[in-house]
Amino acid sequence: MRSHDRKQVIVLPSLRRVSSKMQQLILLVLLASFWTTCTKAGDWCYQSQFACDHQCNEPANWNHAHSDCEGRYQSPINVVTRKTLKDERLTPFQFSNYQQIFKSTIKNNGHSVQVGVPNLSIISDGGLPGGYKAVQFHLHWGNNGGPGSEHTIDGEQYPMELHIVHMKQHYTDLTTALSDPEGVAVLGFFYERSTSANRKYEPIIKALQNIKAANGNTSLNSISLAQLIPPEKNLTTYYRYKGSLTTPGCTEAVIWTLFENPIPLSMEQLRAFSELKFPNGKQMVGTFRPVQPLNGRQVSRSGGAVILLSSALLVAAIATAFGLPQVN
Template sequence: MQQLILPVLLASFWTICTGSADWCYQSQFTCDHQCNTPDKWNLAHSDCGGKYQSPINIVTRKTLKDERLTPFEFNNYQQIFRDTIKNNGHSVKVGVPHLSTISGGGLPTTYKAVQFHMHWGKHGGPGSEHTIDGEQYPMELHIVHMKHHYTDLTTALSDPEGVAVLGFFYERSNSANRKYDPITNALRSITITNSNTSLPSISLAQLIPAEQNLTSFYRYKGSLTTPGCTEAVIWTVFENTIPLSMDQLRVFSDLQFHDGKPMVGNFRPVQPLNGRQVFRSGGAVILVSSTLLLAAIATALGLSQPN
């Protein structure tokens, strides 16, 4: 009997210590709030331990140019809409009417927008989920789309290519990005988990770089970055960044997790590639080539200067 009691006690202790029913980010874990941090998400959500997880670190020199990664077609991204912005306990989420669609860009079909949300650090510090050559940006925007013929995201996630997410990095700017005023102003009303408020009229186009600046991107097959970590996502990560002032970035850190602690560091660490190939668009190559060309010109000019 004693041999049976010990494993049962240990199992109970493990459950209490890991909080198996409650996933969280590393920034949330405390002695008072013992929850499943990202390294333990797979205990309650087995897919989180899969081979094709997101986010990843994109090593640019190991990416492979893919001629099929043509420029995207953004349809109805200029469409003005009103919706609710919600603090869902681990991010802020905004629902999007299914009128906005993307096609091209090497996607197998047309995908319609469902929602967008962000991941960030602490007071404008490192907080993006994906990284480029090890660099972590202050924040990352995810615009989630599903194949046009699906009516709900749950069904789309049962298709290995059912979801397409566009990822955009934010960078610190000396001036405020006024196009983000509707969002940053609304954040002050939803500091508490599960609170929401109406968002003034906005469009997806105003939140991202101009379409002509979206030809440089990376592509790989991955997963959702929160439990259940379903591996059904075609990821597109853009090179061009979105500027926000430090004050605008800091407003996100004023939100609260469900326990009242500041909502900071709500990003999943990068995951192993496990043999996956990351592809790059032709635009990315042109950007790199232009940079090298400018560097060569600058060097040449420097060498030609008289002593």
């Protein structure tokens, strides 16, 4: 009986080792099968949209659908404020006809909310090589008011980001403008959570109820670009770099301007965007591309932009200034 017991002790661990190896082999086969099934993608999508029943190229694989998405000067990026360089050429912008009221159509294009803008609104100065006329604006957001901006500042991701897309004045269409390395200028604005609703955004928030389904569109009456952004006097502090479109084809023809002052929206207003749907019926959330490598690019700041210090650096700076002992 004791001999039989010893035999079991010797054999069972061996069986367990075989079982473990078999489990690993089965797991690898299953993963390979999953990978084969889920990556026969055609079009691009966001990470939140990817599923086996919706085969698409998630952000890490956008280059499979559009080769430019693996370029060296891609957007968005993380702006490290202490590494930015002050550029005296980054003067205040001139905003022409931004106050003008216009009518347009707001659309759920399957990836975002987009509104066409008449080419009457023009930006100039601000270090730009000329005048640029507005073409459209769209937004990127997270999940029910959570982190969702595309660009980040010192690693901080805001709940949402607005992009107002402009092209050089002499171009007649965006496709042609994108063939020019400086053909497009995008103004980026961040949003922050507020305890009260932003009444200026009510036309857009109400319109979202009518475009929940992909490719849905509805009229947007009596709106101006000026009502969507901070007052002009608060738009002198910004960051500048050269990059790309943040959606495929990822064309590297964009002069980016990221404004420091955020736009307030209530949590309810922010959550309204997450009620939209992707074409596959999934909740439209997480509509942002992860930040991309700088690859040697220099990010500049206007004269009024503030370099943000971490609390630790701030304490150290104060201690040094007053000759106080520093706590390690």
